[in-house]
Amino acid sequence: MSRAKPIDRPSASDPLEEVLALAEVRAERASTLTGHGDWALRLPAPEGAKFNSVLTGSCIVDTAGLPQPVTLRAGDSFLLTRPQEFVLATSLDADVQPASPLFRATGGSSAEAGPLDEPVTAQLVGGSFTFGRRARELLLDALPPLIYLPAHAEGAAMLPHLLTRIDREARTGGLASSVVTEHLAVVLLVDVVRYHLNQQPSRAGWLQGLSDPVVSVALHAIHADPARRWTVRLLADVAHVSRSTLAARFKAVVGQGPLEYLTRWRLELGAHRLTATDQTIATIADAVGYGSEAAFALAFKRELGVPPGSYRREARKADSAAAPR
Structure with a gap:
């Protein structure tokens, strides 16, 4: 066997x-x-x-x-x-x-x-x-x-x-x-x-997830390798619980499902790279776990309200205006 x-x-x-x-x-x-x-x-x-x-x-x-x-x-x-x-x-x-x-x-x-x-x-x-x-x-x-x-x-x-x-x-x-x-x-x-x-948890959120023995394992896994092709099953295996247990507990503690959180974290990493580096959007998309620039751009606009290119231009314009003269 x-x-x-x-x-x-x-x-x-x-x-x-x-x-x-x-x-x-x-x-x-x-x-x-x-x-x-x-x-x-x-x-x-x-x-x-x-x-x-x-x-x-x-x-x-x-x-x-x-x-x-x-x-x-x-x-x-x-x-x-x-x-x-x-x-x-x-x-x-x-x-x-x-x-x-x-x-x-x-x-x-x-x-x-x-x-x-x-x-x-x-x-x-x-x-x-x-x-x-x-x-x-x-x-x-x-x-x-x-x-x-x-x-x-x-x-x-x-x-x-x-x-x-x-x-x-x-x-x-x-x-x-x-x-x-x-x-x-x-x-x-x-x-x-x-x-x-x-202290006693007061609201759902990813910070509260850090105090939960099951959810924290999944959070650490996501942050350690955000570009990995995570599924709820894989995250549940890492946390040594069933798929249904992880999904329900993550949702109750964090306020969203594990894959929703993964998507949001990938896009936060992407947003940071857009403003902190000169990497192409395709390179950033690949680095944060998207198979194509188009998939990344679609998810980015859906979650943050603007396309990646516009986000980069607006951020740099704001930084330039705020810089001391």
Whole structure:
């Protein structure tokens, strides 16, 4: 009797690492906020995401999408993942003032709120993060509007120091400072996402799939070899479950079927290559698992709304317009 051919196990791959690479996270200069007595500030919506850590004292944070304001104490942090306004305050009964004029007065480096002759009730350090054009759909939309990171969480104690280092690198502009700030921003983001994934799942999405023992195996397989001719059967064999079990579990946890996810990830890889390389569309199509340029172009337009060539031209035009002159 001949033995069945074993399933090739894909090489190790980390989906979160790969998504973070495509998200192109960048850190901007950090700033400090010192509150005296009772105060309340409305801060503008960040372009990408906003991170804050409480150094001393306590305050509350409130923004759209929260069931109730979150109380922050020394050592606590939060990540705002949406481009929306938020309020920091000692009490929601305090008169809310716009924060932008206070920060503009110091060039954006610091601000003081409340009656300055009263004791300090809270001091925070914060930083803003910008991302590449696909980051919101790839990563940020998979997160809740605000992630609270308590002081006792793993890695939380280092976050204020990381923000301070980001600020110093951004101010001094030393050798390779942009590389340093980029990597520090990724460390911050990873610590927050790790903590979020260790909490009770709140919604379906690929991030929740990383915490599922069955789905995570299939996700790692897809990311390790996205160009492979995967079927639900092959992915189920890698995960050591039945085809029906994988299909149902993947759909329940991620919110879409495994082959739908595979298609979307291939197109994300293709979109990145279109903007980051000069490879031909045919070469990109082959690299991400499509048998022809026409098949890739059809799927790309169906999912992203424009043909690959138009996507490349529009992205480069946008990059050129955003480049410093």
